[in-house]
Amino acid sequence: MRRQRSTTITPFIVFLVLLAAPATALASHITNKSEVRSSLESDGWTVAYGKELDQWQQARCVVEIAAAAIISGGTAAVLAGAECLRDAAVESVKELPENLVKQALGNLGQVFSSDGLEVQANIATYNHKECLDFWPNTCVATPNTWQAYIRFRGRSSSGGAPAGPDYETIVLKNECYKHGDIWTAIHYQKLDGSWASDGFWKLSPGQTATVAHTRNVVYYVWARSVDSTVFWAGDKGPWAVRGDPLKFIEVRANWGSWGTWTHGFRCD
Secondary structure, eight states: OOOOOOOOOOHHHHHHHHHHSOHHHHEEEEESHHHHHHHHTOTTOEEEEEEEEOHHHHHHHHHHHHHHTTOOSOHHHHHHTOGGGGGGOOHHHHTSOHHHHHHHHHSTTOEEEETTEEEEEEEEEEEEEEEETTSTTOEEEEEEEEEEEEEEEEBOTTSSSBOOOSSEEEEEEEOOOSSOOEEEEEEEEOTTSOEEEEEEEEEOTTOEEEEEEESOSEEEEEEEETTSSOEEOOSEEEEEETTEEEEEEEEEOOOSSSSEEEEEEOOO
């Protein structure tokens, strides 16, 4: 009886394939960033995020936050003491009581409350991996990234109505039920005024991903089906997402007040 030989795809071989070909052609980036953010923003929490960090920046961020926790002069001054949290210094956060913010920064992960208002600060961890589209379950883990945040819920610092965000949350949704999973990306203006490109989020039909916070009604989207038979692409750009230059579709939203805006990818 002849022995059948098995072939093993080693991480090194996968790495060479990923290195040799554009991600949009052979490989896709998978991250749990959307799931982590959705969890943080559930149960009535409003979340303001700082910059996304690599390993060394994350270590420095912990030191910066500890130092900021002992600064006086108002919430805005406290947040300015930690560079990794400056993007989180939106107006709704600046209005939070200084004592609660300083307690939260000095005790990451713990929730502090006063007069019906809850505040928490921490650093989120995002996992990443690169996967071959043509070979199922063949992935290589890539370095984690981190992002500091402050979140709050309950009454505003003035004791009035519940505090809310002063920005729009953009959610992408796969509304194409004919072609299975799709990969998505976005180009948008961040809360600090700079523009950024981010992706890729893999969405099954009906699935959503929270991808951006912005105050600009103009943003740009791109998507393709996993089997590369359907593309949602335009004439704006190109802007690079993880090294791949992509042409995006321009979108002008018509939200009337701050909240959540869902952008659906349809194929009918």
